[in-house]
Each structure stands twice: as structure tokens, then as C-alpha cells.
Amino acid sequence: MAVQTAETATNPTVDLGPAAALSCRECGHRVPLGPVFACEECFGPLEIAYDFSDYDTEELRKRIEAGPANIWRYAPLLPVPADVATKPNINPGWTKLVQADNLARELGVTGGLYVKDDSGNPTHSFKDRVVAQAIEAARAFGFTTLSCSSTGNLAGAVGAAAARAGFRSCVFIPHDLEQGKVVMAAVYGGELVGIEGNYDDVNRFCSELIGDPAGEGWGFVNVNLRPYYAEGSKTLAYEICEQLGWKLPDQIVVPIASGSQLTKIDKGLKELIELGLVEDKPYKIFGAQAEGCSPVSTAYKAGHDVVRPQKPNTIAKSLAIGNPADGPYVLDIARRTGGAVEDVTDEQVVDAIKLLARTEGIFAETAGGVTVGVTKKLIENGVLDPSLTTVVLNTGDGLKTLDAVAGTGLTATIRPNLDSFREAGLA
């Protein structure tokens, strides 16, 4: 992993630990660390390039294992200063890797099945991981306001993290969101601005604001802070491997929204191999979408390298990105690792949420229904090998998408006496 110290020296005031520069994923052009996200040469996406050259494998492993029970145990591998754990942040991560023996039995998995349950994060979705990174980048770049456009999980994650870290927050949402979602985002006390328009209008407005003096000092977590933000998903890969006893899983099933999470999980696994923290062996990454928003799965099945945008229509709203920015990279990773991309219907999503709940006591968001449902389908189709160690991601919490399982209810209604109880056949 090469370093270009000349370039990083142009921004000596920024201490983001092992992050050395920003590097274009398309053309490799490098620029100093800063709040930029697109390559000035080719408009490709910028990502973090690290300097890990000083690390001794066993020292690093010990340092990680002695670290806190959150993502900051991996600070040496993230774009954050070494003393990050002492700064106010909501400290997500180190969520449970649940050994899902009951679910394995139902699905016929014999090689070990695990659910990485990110509903255990502070605001109950994996978004806390990425926002925690963005907070540290915002600190480094001197931003005072944290912002994003959102229709759900991200709004809560930004509101909570900004409150604790001492940032002003200003989150933009479509003005007609459901009351429950508004409350979840508003309770943290930041500015919550309704935009008269749909989610696309909200996004367009945010892009306009970034280019305007009015947006000065504003860090948009998933726009001008995106290269830093996105790295948070690497921690899912790190945790899974460490929780498996520093072993790579054979197969991972990851939900696809923008596709960023899947690409960063791949990046994280590759880093662990290169650093010698896990054995260098093959792994397969599978992408999961809902049929009602399946641009990547459609492209995968058609053998295409590019992704044709779709208009989303699915209950899995946290995955409903019709034009996923990282789609082509996901296709590449799924093909290169021997994985696949598959989709399931909304009905299968609901069935999978219930299946996971009744077998493992985990109440997943619709995104978790998508990954469990796709896992089931891939096994039935002979694509996913049930004799191999498999990890399925649940990235959110069922309490936030109660509507999806609103049909679930009482199994019986009785009068408060034993006769009525016996009549109902419950004894």
C-alpha cells in the first residue's frame, strides 16, 4: 500500500490517522484530504487511500483486541485521528454476530450461518457507522453544521450524532413524510426542514446548497463528506472477521441501496488479508435487492456491466435507490468473487422478516427481510452453498418499518377464564 507523502503534505493541518490522500476509483488520480468527492480529472468517485505500511500484524491485532467495544477499536484502519475514542461521538458498532442455528436448520445451512445484527447500533441502523466517520471528517475540516437529505434512517443517525458531538444539524426531508419518521428525526433538536417536493427535489436542492455561499461550513455527510462517510461500512467486514475468530466467512449476503456498503465490505476484507490479520482465501459476496427496486440484480442477470435506473416501488424503502451510484462496482465484485446479485418480492421480504423473528428473535427492518429472503432464494436455486460459512447482514430495525408486518396480530382472543382458554385450544 503505497503512500504519496508529497501530496498529503499539502494539507498538514488535517489529522485523519492513516488516511493519506483521496484517490479516484476510476483514474487513480490523487488529491490531498479535503471535503471533495469527485475527481477533478475524470469526475470519478474519490475514496480514501491509506498508509498502513508501519503496521506489525500481531501488534495491530493486539491493539484492536484491547480497544473499545465499538468501531474505534479499528481506528488504525479508519480515516480518524488516533485519539478518536476520546471525542464525543455516538460510538456505534461491535454489534452482535448472532450464530443463527435455528434459521440454519430452516434453510438447510450446515456450514454455519450468522446474522450480523446492526439493529444494535445507537439509532438502530448501520447508518450510525458511516455518520460517525463523517463527524470526525467534519471536525477535521472545521465544519460546524452537519447536514444530509434523507427519508429515514440517515436523518436519525445524523441528528443523534450531531447532538452528541456538538454540531448544529440541519436535515432536509420531503415535507410530507409520515409523522412517525418526522418524530424520530426531530427529537434530537436539530433543524429539520421539510422541502415542498419529492426526494429527488430534496437531493437537487442539497447539491445547489453545497455550491452556494449559504452552504459554507456545512458538511453533507453523504455528499462532500462521502469519501470519509463511506469508509464506515468497512467496520462491518472487520467486526465479522474478528467475531469469527479472525477468519473470513466463505459467503456474505449484503443489501444493496447505493451499493456503497457492499463495495466497502469488500475493501475491508481485502485490507484484512493484506495486513495478514486473516488468512488469504477466497470469499464470495452476494448482493440483495427488492424486486421493486432491483437495478443491480437486473443488470447482473442480464450480464450487463452498467446499471439501468429504475423507478422504485417496494416496501424496502431504505434500499429504494433507483440509480445506485456504486452499481457497476457491485457487479464487478459479485462476479469477481464468485457471488451473485438476486432480488425478492415484497411478499418474500415480509415472510423473511417473520422467519428471522420466529427463529432467532431478531426483528429486522425490511432491508433485513431482503437479505434473509435472498439468502433463502439463493440456497433454493443452488447458487449459495449451504455447506459453507455464511454471514447475512441485518442493517436496520423492525421498529422503524412496523407497517411492513402490520398484518401480524393476535393469534386468539379469549375471555378471561379457563373455559375460554381451553376452547381456544391453547393448553
Added chain:
Amino acid sequence: MAVQTAETATNPTVDLGPAAALSCRECGHRVPLGPVFACEECFGPLEIAYDFSDYDTEELRKRIEAGPANIWRYAPLLPVPADVATKPNINPGWTKLVQADNLARELGVTGGLYVKDDSGNPTHSFKDRVVAQAIEAARAFGFTTLSCSSTGNLAGAVGAAAARAGFRSCVFIPHDLEQGKVVMAAVYGGELVGIEGNYDDVNRFCSELIGDPAGEGWGFVNVNLRPYYAEGSKTLAYEICEQLGWKLPDQIVVPIASGSQLTKIDKGLKELIELGLVEDKPYKIFGAQAEGCSPVSTAYKAGHDVVRPQKPNTIAKSLAIGNPADGPYVLDIARRTGGAVEDVTDEQVVDAIKLLARTEGIFAETAGGVTVGVTKKLIENGVLDPSLTTVVLNTGDGLKTLDAVAGTGLTATIRPNLDSFREAGLA
């Protein structure tokens, strides 16, 4: 801590680790471990008596520190078998102890303020701790069905834990609960039975069922398994002290529903002192209630030793027990430790939920609003000393009581352009 091996020998098939017998809290009469909850001599409540005599302090400390990141790290101090961590359970606990510097500044606390945030548990309330204990007792006694009466958090905790541990579950609730609460409890796939009547009717029916052959093989977590179940709250005390670096806090603020949690936290702290795991020094325990259900606080202020039942009328529904079984013990502990019992209005509960969210990014259930609100009031009244280390419990998750903060909403609505943004004064 004495042991009566003769009595435990009468039930040699039950291995619940260091649990030696059941002991009456009123008269001290001891009986073998079994699914009983009331003393046959005086009808007083039974609780677990332990044999900790073999423990070496530093060995025990090392064993705990090397244990899993959940309550089972304290298995040597709980009524569970030594291999409990290998059995299917939802493994709650080891939730965050958040150093709440922002909240401390607002409240004027200088001695260190911490929030023990139990919303990080698997079903997002402290109930997971107690149900996890009940599961192990149910296993030991050969029960096959897990049951409870509930109007909220407990139903979900029992449903989830039973699903994962392989028990049938049958949860009884009033038939006319809000749809959201029904869904949260029903999703785990157990029997969810609506009783035509109110919560008191549900409870009465459950008592009837325990005494009937139809209830054979049924473990009611908070009735015939209550002595085991209740011990789960000790883990809050253990975690707080370990997370403070094996130190006792000076002051703890605990919500009061039945009062069981507060008494078990006191028991846990005393055990840590007796075992030498923390220094023997004074600590104060404060109880927190909502004004609309404040039987213990009312008795405390009146100087009474007994608690007069009230008809609950508060938004803090998870604390709305009008006739709290452990009320007298709570009064005793608050007075003995130099603490107090206080209550706050529903309006103060809502303000406190918002205060905690905007300072620390923690979205608490109404019960958390009660403890934070009471902490604020106790400081203002000069009862709680702001120069001492203080821990406030948040026992549940705001996502489950969204109605309480339903008034929270958009801070502005604008058209998707910069002029509208500037007019709103958001720049």
C-alpha cells in the same frame, strides 16, 4: 454468605450455578430451588440465596473481564449454569454507559454524569436482562412454554427470547392494545392472546392459569419464575461498576415500576462490595416515578413505610404499576442509603426526553424521561449532589413510545430553492 447445602441437596437435578436456595425476604425461611415465588411460611417474596464462598476476588475479576460482551460475563454471580453462554439466548447486556458531558453541563453536574443506556438491548429495553434469566430457569425446571402478561416491553422480550431459545411462547395482553404494540409482540411468531378485559383482568387470568392443570409446563417469567427473572436487574449494577473501572457510583437514579429493579441494583452493589470487587464506600439510590403513578414517591414524602395503591394515569406506561410489590423495600433502600424518591409530571417527562436527545443523541422511552426529569428536579431541589458521580438509567427506547413526543416536528418548511432557504433564516 452462608450456604445451606442440606436444602439444595433436595433438588440435585437443578444446576443454576451459584444459586443455592430460595430464601424468604421477610422471614428468611429457605426452600430448594424450584418454580415457586412465595414463602410457604409467611407468604413473603422468595429471592435467590447464593454460595459465593469459593471465589477469589482477583480470579473472579479476571474471569468476568475475559467473559463475553453480554450479561453472561457475570454468570458466576447469577442463577445460571456455568456454561450458560453456550446455550441459545438473546444475550442482552453490556450496554453503553454514556459519559453525558453535555447533559451534565445543562444540569450543572460537575462530578461526572453517566447514562446507562439499556435501549441497546436486543429488543431495546432492560426486560431482555430479566427474561434471559427466566429462560435459563425455565430450562432447568423443564418448562416448555414461556408466558407472561404484558402491555408492552415484556411481551416483545419474551417473544424474542423464547423464539431463539426454542420455547413455545404464549403471551397474554389486553385485546384492545394499540396496533403497533401488538405487531411488536406478534412478529416473533408465538401465541399472542388478547384477553377481553383490562390489564388487571389479564393478570388475574394468568394467576388462575398457574394453579390449573392447563398451565402445567408453563413458566410465567414474572410470576412462578420471578425470583430468577428479577435477578437479571443485578447485572445493571455489575455493568455500571465495571464500566466505571470497578468503582461504585456515588448516586444512581432508577425508575420505579414494581420496584424490583431498584432493589436488585442495590443487591448487586452490595454483592460487589462483599466480594471485594469494588471498594466499600457509601452510595445513594434515588427512585424515580411519574406523578400520575407515584405511590412510592408519595409514601416517601409522607414518611410512610407502606405504599398506598394508586390508579395510574401517566404517559410513562412502562412504569404505571399502581400497587408496586417492592414499594416498601424501595422506601427502605432510599432511606438507608441517603437517597430519595421523587416524581415528575408528564410534561416534565417529555421535556426530559427531548433534553436527553438534544444533548446526548439518546432517544429514551418515557421511563428514561422520568429518570432524567427526576434527576433535574432533585438537583434543583438540592437533594442530589451535583459534585458527585451520578448514573441515570434509561431502561427503554423512544421508538416504542413515539406518541409521547408526537408534538415534535419540522422546524421549517421551504420550497426547493436557495431563496426560500434564505427567507427561512436557515443559512
